[in-house]
Amino acid sequence: MQELIYHSTRDTSLTATASEAILRGIAPDGGLYVPSRIPALKKSFDELSMMSYPEVAYEVLRLFLTDFTDDEVRTAVNSAYNSDNFDREDITCLMKANGTYYLELFHGRTIAFKDMALSILPHLMSISAKKNNLKEKIVILTATSGDTGKAALEGFANVPGTGIVVFYPKDGVSSFQERQMVTQEGDNTHVIGIHGNFDDAQREVKKIFTDDAFAAKMKEAGYVFSSANSINIGRLIPQIAYYVYAYTRLMEDEITFVVPTGNFGNILAAYYACRMGVPVSKLICASNDNKVLFDFFETGVYDRNRDFILTSSPSMDILISSNLERLIFELAGDETGELMKSLASTGRYEVKNFKAGDTDTNPANLFRGEFATGEEMAEEIRHVYKDCGYVLDPHTAVASASYRKYLADTRDLTPTVIASTASPYKFSASVLKAIEGDAFKPGTDKELIERLNKLSGVEIPAAVERALNGTVRHNTVCDPDKMKDEIAKIFLG
């Protein structure tokens, strides 16, 4: 069979091994690395269903990391998925509430699903650096809508041979998310707020990645850039594992996944799991009021020309979903580069024959867009809590409310798993507001967390204590067009 390699979505002649793709983060032409084919699972579902999470992750990762030895994959997996990094022995679990399964992906060090990938990415990167005889230090540049930043900081803090700079929208994250980031320890960590939103941060970071002159200066000083955002294929591959894992805990004929979506990384991992052989009925892409993806799945037109809305599910406040480019490549092939150019210049593109090609082989058919407003999200938190005492975070609630709309519309009773992407403790104010309604009284992060603890009975995770008691170590804020200068200040003096 043809060897699995990686190539850019915009030019298939720009190839890379798995380790090179992980080190670079993004292809030299600004495209994203995609695997040349999606490997089929080698182990049967019966075998996989007997395995622990790290064992399933190993079986998935080794098929994609084709220039890693089995020992290297095993070492990375075991260094990431253990009880130092996760507060559950089983790493992730399915909770049944209201007839639906919630896949709790928030038991890592920063209590958001980003830990599932960012606990392993630093290990994959160190192995890749060795494999490629990299002499330079790796500088991780990360734009965050709230959760990636902290998870990347925790993952890379004090990892030898690396430094990390995180940019977050100063007024676009929850106060607890900000506190988690600005209290980050580690001599190699840098956290910078920007006067702008996530799209501004992501756009500037991508620009810096493809700035050859700046890269040359950094290289002279002994540094190369890489990315911990889901544009890095090393972020995406580990996420495939939990969809395989979830399926093998249920072993139904078919299963639907509902994913609260922002940058389209998490749901793309579900799509790759499906292509590996997991019997997926539908992939429901849930958006909040920034419903650019819902509109895209309805019409085939991607149009970011609209107001950016700050919602209570900030990690989904995104108008340019980077990873959609990887799906577009499957739909539009060689035209992808042109479409992305159009997105950069006009903020819009159209995938031709998006609906017309309605055949079983059209990957777009697997997907269904749904969305939930802030009101619908809050109502979902309230009634799931009332019905069964289970507390959802706002992102998971957007997915859960979207699924409810889908059910009302289709009466499709396929067993369904909702990706539960954050602990409610990360968004205590929004969650309490939803449950208490008019009776809600504001308070400090600490007070709100204690109130939520009383109400939910769920133990307060260690990550919460760490953030509440940490000292503020980072306080730089800049405009988006000064991000490059800030990086230069840190590394070029």
Ligand SMILES: *Cc1c(COP(=O)(O)O)cnc(C)c1O
């Ligand atoms: C990042 C994030 C999302 C969105 O995931 P994407 O992979 O960017 O689509 C949803 N919920 C939470 C809590 C997140 O942190």
